[in-house]
Amino acid sequence: MLMETDQKSAPTGAEPKVPVLALREVTKTFPGVTALSEVSLELFPGKVTALVGENGAGKSTVVKIMTGIYQPNGGQIEIDGSPVRFPTAQDAGDVGVTAIHQETVLFDELSVAENVFLGHAPRGRFGLIDTSAMMDHSREILDGIGASIDPRTKLKDLGIANKHLVAIARALSIDARVVIMDEPTAALSQKEIEELYELVEELKAQGKAILFISHKFDEIFRIADSYTVFRDGALVGNGAIADVTEAELVKMMVGRDVSQIFPNRERNTGDEIFSVDGYEHPTEFADISFTLRRGEILGFYGLVGAGRSEFMQALFGITRPSSGKVTIDGEDAIIRSPADAVGKGIVYVPEDRGRQGAITTLPIFQNVTLPSLDRTSKNGFLRLAEEFKLAREYTERLDLRAASLDTDVGNLSGGNQQKVVIAKWLATQPKVIILDEPTKGIDIGSKAAVHEFMAELAAQGLAVIMISSEIPEVLGMSDRVIVMREGRIATEVTGEDMTPETLVRHAAGI
Amino acid sequence: MTDTTRFIPDRLQSPLERRLKSWETLLLTVAVSIFIVNSFTSPYFLNAWNLSDMTFNFTEKAMIAFAMALLIIAGEIDLSVASIIALASTAMGAAVQIGIGTPGLVLIGLGVGLICGAFNGFLVTKLGLPSIVVTIGTMSLFRGISYIILGDQAYRGYPSDFSFFGQGYVFWVISFEFVLFAIIALIYFVILHNTNFGRAVYAIGNNPVGAEFSGIRVARVKFILFLLTGLMSGVAAVCLTSRLASTRPSIAFGWELEIVTMVVLGGVNILGGSGTIPGVVIAAFVMGLVTFGLGLLNVPGIVMSIVIGLLLIGVIALPRLWEKWKS
């Protein structure tokens, strides 16, 4: 069920303008995957266009095409109405397209000024970099955005918010015509976000075209002039922000009503199986205590950087807590490594699938059996037939789609990769499963499958901990929710207290 | 991907098919070609005793190469192996001076190898230092200790029964070293390709973080691999010392690079994650055959190194050039 809006109508007001940058029916494919199919996008001077879509909708691919990192397989890019190509990132920069990224992709060992001016530093005598001019210009730009950062500081000595400001300063230093902001507020505090909004207004006033990528609807409605929605690599709608409601945007993003996507399950919890008492880490989290019952799904909500993943990784033995106690099945468990955790029946499905969750260059069956080799092998010798049997059993339960069990995990879609990771842990027959953003970046179909499967696991008596930053998911799946803020538990809510407002309020500390 | 079929087959390509298309097959073809060319160019080549002598060109290096292959597949490297030989040999030589017999000498050789391997493993896994730099350091340190002990002197006077390891024959032209090489190859084949430990080695090499997150004890596996490499260097030290019947601090100088070359030529990815023992076995023969064949033609050893160097780069460059040319 698609909701198409009229794509021909100009996204903004009546005045006819040529877009600074336009994508015309751009397609990008990777082996086995179509990341973008014939998408179009127009950016106008002095206007903010919000690009919305779920993870995996193709937003970051579009950014990479606009900045010359990827080459499109079809369609074209236009600057001021004439077709151009960006064979390298340098070429995109030369015509004034610049991006501020999700992760601040900068250089720790270089000074702030060098980060701002890398690749386009002012030149002095003999063509050498004019250091003092570079420092002065950096200071001007930083002052202009209200950042009191010494341009001589090495970047590594700055905090995350200041790094972000350096990235913005870099974008401004290029004298950009098109500024792409990829989730710019993800790591910022409320005060910093306000400052960023002012900055965006100023950029607008300077006539720059801005592409604003965000998950947060409040900011989209606050600063954007028009919107474009992607779903599964295709354009599903665009128009002026004044003509659309939040509910309509969500519907376009997801392709169906949000309230329906979570499985109805009986909330039937058993005995207490797991408890954490006073977990502390010197720099990342403090004073974390909670208990968990069989068959329960416990949600962990919080802003990005609230310390949820850091805490879970300590629970899984990746990092060591400075104090605290874990009890599983009534017995104290000492966890010094993931191997210990797995041995005690605690498993962790990490957020970073490609790096931590799966070994993408090894085949499916080897990924699944890796922690269970003791059971499939005999006296330490591999038995391939047993491995295939085990891998088949668990991947079939998750409805994995793959050419064969011998296929490398890296060749699967994000959703199917996630199924492999979950299958790997189920094969160890765990007692507690921790899922860290389990549906981030996977397609709608797989998402529903993962949700249904979580419900099934809980029904079978497994204790489930789920970290999620998506409020509908947290509320739709959890029996109970713990909200974390700045490394501590802000609140724990159940039943009727589980409302979006409560979660957001406690997460933000308002 | 077909959504209609629910059943997922185990494999699409049979293991045999995969093997035929593999690096090892290509390398084997090279080895056979060299063999044929050699047998035409020199009348002395196809002689059982000459061929037997040929194996001494690679047996000792190959023993270390097997352990090195596992280490490189796991994403680490040990450049100190030749220096471990020097130190182990020096320790054995010193032991001879105080009248220790052959069994004691062997134990000392292997023991020194293990200690050196443990030292490397400690620095890399416990202190978290990059192995390439650490082992460049221990490479100087281990051989440096030999120089401190021996200076420009040499140890001799090994007991006569000690000579068996490097000079003895088990049956006709089959030397003890060659038999040892074959047994060690088999053991490493089984370890890498048929055990849980071998699977862990591959997992670590492909993605150490993912392996750790999958409950593999990455540091422990790597430590064991450094131990094994040290141990094999000790074994090689026993064989080489026995064969030369003397110890100088410069013994086995430059072997580390030849051993790494052998491993890479055998198809092991220097960045870790892939490689096989049969590949290394064939690479050992290729290097032995090239050295031996050119030797028969009176081409000096240094020129052979050109061939080895070209092989090393060529075998990696050619497939990549071919792919570039195709696209």
Added chain:
Amino acid sequence: MPKQIFTSREFLLTGAIVLLLAIIATRFPAFIAPSNLANVFNDTAPLILLAIGQMIVILTRCIDLSVAANLALTGMVVSMINVAVPGLPVPIIIFVSVAFGALLGMVNGILVWKLEIPPIVVTLGTMTIFRGTIFLLSEGKWINAHEFSEPFKAFPRTELLGLPLMSWIAIAAVILFSVVMSRTTLGRAFYAAGGNPHAATYAGIDVGRTQFWAFTISGALAGLTGYLWVSRFAVAFVDLAGGFELSVVAACVIGGVAIMGGIGSVVGAMLGALFLGIISNALPVVNISPFWQLAISGSAIIIAVALNAQANREKGRIILKRAENAT
């Protein structure tokens, strides 16, 4: 700012060198006489030149193991040119050595850039190929003192303001590359490409091409050093500067260059080289057998890399407010 200077690696290393000199001076005060220190610097000049090139290569996450072989090959080539055309002026010889060395470096660079072969494999291969080529060119013969022309031999010893030209060249290289690294686009690109290759691509830097230039510079410096080496010692042969590449890497590591790329400085590389140079010059003076040198530099590498790792350890994400205030 002052705090940053006092905690910088260069400052600590300078402190270590001063301490080392002080210890030596207690046993042999003449060692720290200016004339002797000038001698030590002059002896270390080749290591400084090569360490600068190696530092740049390591910055970009590569390694160049072929520098010593490049040095020897270029040295042999210019020696043979000198023997064939004794009248050729020294500036032309120098130009040829730099150009030829750079060419050899470009071979490495092209293989790394265009075929994406791991640098350690490439330079391991070219190392043996370069050495073998020297043999082919010279047929294994040495070129000895009497065969060189006088101006050819005299150049590095010629004194200017009390220092030999050899030292002046090293000083010039340190100044030149300090400027290149801090004040040119290419110089900053070396840091960016090694520090964060992913981000460098976004910033419009071609990482592969940057690595190519690093190898070219390293090769050019090796070529220049090749001429200086053969003219100073008035001899050229196949094994010239054998194994010297490891001292070069050692100098870099001691000088605070991170093997993972992105961190290092010209001054650091120079200080690392001087540290090793002082030790090798001091050993005979303080009556320690020169055979100790290898073990000492090995230990220095291990200690240096352990200290580097300690300094660069990742802090992790600091979430708790009180932790942020505490640091």
